[in-house]
Amino acid sequence: MRVLTVPNNWKVGNAPEDCRRSGKEFLKSFSPILLLFYIKGVDISSCPWRESNKSKKHIHLNIFIQIGNMFVLVFPLVCQLLWVLILPMKKIEGPLLLVFVIQISYYYFIRRSQNQIGQILKILNRISHQLQCNTDYRKRKTAIYVFFIVMYSLSIAYLYIYFCSERRIVDQEYLKNYTLSRGFSKLSSNCLPLLRNFAVSFYTLGSSILIIGTTACYTFLCVQMRCLFLHIANEIQSVKEEGSACQLLHAYGELANVLSNIDDIFSYTVFVLVVSSMACLFRPIYSLIFLLETHFEFSILYLFSGIYFSIVLLSVIFSASEAVQAGKLARELIVSLPGFLPLRYMELKKMVRRNFKREIVLTLWKTYTIDRSLLFSALGTLATYGILIATLGNVQS
Numbered sequence: 001m002r003v004l005t006v007p008n009n010w011k012v013g014n015a016p017e018d019c020r021r022s023g024k025e026f027l028k029s030f031s032p033i034l035l036l037f038y039i040k041g042v043d044i045s046s047c048p049w050r051e052s053n054k055s056k057k058h059i060h061l062n063i064f065i066q067i068g069n070m071f072v073l074v075f076p077l078v079c080q081l082l083w084v085l086i087l088p089m090k091k092i093e094g095p096l097l098l099v100f101v102i103q104i105s106y107y108y109f110i111r112r113s114q115n116q117i118g119q120i121l122k123i124l125n126r127i128s129h130q131l132q133c134n135t136d137y138r139k140r141k142t143a144i145y146v147f148f149i150v151m152y153s154l155s156i157a158y159l160y161i162y163f164c165s166e167r168r169i170v171d172q173e174y175l176k177n178y179t180l181s182r183g184f185s186k187l188s189s190n191c192l193p194l195l196r197n198f199a200v201s202f203y204t205l206g207s208s209i210l211i212i213g214t215t216a217c218y219t220f221l222c223v224q225m226r227c228l229f230l231h232i233a234n235e236i237q238s239v240k241e242e243g244s245a246c247q248l249l250h251a252y253g254e255l256a257n258v259l260s261n262i263d264d265i266f267s268y269t270v271f272v273l274v275v276s277s278m279a280c281l282f283r284p285i286y287s288l289i290f291l292l293e294t295h296f297e298f299s300i301l302y303l304f305s306g307i308y309f310s311i312v313l314l315s316v317i318f319s320a321s322e323a324v325q326a327g328k329l330a331r332e333l334i335v336s337l338p339g340f341l342p343l344r345y346m347e348l349k350k351m352v353r354r355n356f357k358r359e360i361v362l363t364l365w366k367t368y369t370i371d372r373s374l375l376f377s378a379l380g381t382l383a384t385y386g387i388l389i390a391t392l393g394n395v396q397s
Helices: 017-024 031-039 056-086 090-112 114-130 137-164 166-181 191-236 242-290 296-335 342-355 373-396
Strands: none
Touching (some): 031 137, 056 090, 056 191, 114 191, 137 296, 166 191
């Protein structure tokens, strides 16, 4: 991964006040995401609360946040391992344990890259200001808040319906009988059921913060990259001066580097989001389509979880594919830029050939390129394995 720097060697002309204000408000539009990351112990370097962390009070607060997040991550994982050993529905509890493990792994990957994420935000903020990209960041900030409210409301609704469901009652009774029948007479019969309630609550509410924050960060980074690439594409078509052409070339070069670094940082994270979303979507889709006797309470649970992970999947795939498409469009126009200035044709042509050969891509763990067809591939995979498992189930019965 390239080391990101924040040079400031461009000259910005007399930009309109709205454009200057808009450029400065890019980081402000990301403040809800930065706050959510801060709650999860990921201290982005451009976070406005970082400066105040030097006091003892905030040092203690950081330590408390780190310990709390460690507990919220590890406690459900240990409990899930216990449920795999105890509960009879191992076909459900086993895959959930695997999802827990990979989600913890990408959390530590994000923490390790927190400084690079801050550098990316600073560079995008500067480029937005220098290109005078007049985007309404207040609406984008509102969209981020709406995204948070919708996603967390789905999590709370899922948790509420789970606690009211018959499935929870069945699990509670099984755990009570397990405690009594295995000779744990010194423990209360409500010990394991209570542990189950806490584990489900901690995972649902704690993991939602991580999933929502990561999805929002990646999605709106891609949205900003798309806006800047399209702005460059529009400016190239009307370029008339050598200075403007060089500025656009430098801007595109930096954006290409930023996109490459976003892929380096988030490729594994997005891979985990896509795989875990597909895994969590498989059970609801399979149950609602192939299990006609599914109870109404399960249908409501599956509906909320399906909507939740569908939003995660669609947000990641659509935002990344649109950013890549905009980058490819800008690259095509960058290659043709020397033709707009015939007097500087050879000089610009050499510059383009020397510096702008990099392909514009975003990937899943450096193995699968994200494009619009990925969504159809994911849906096809879910349908194929659903039909396969349903067919095998009918044959066995």
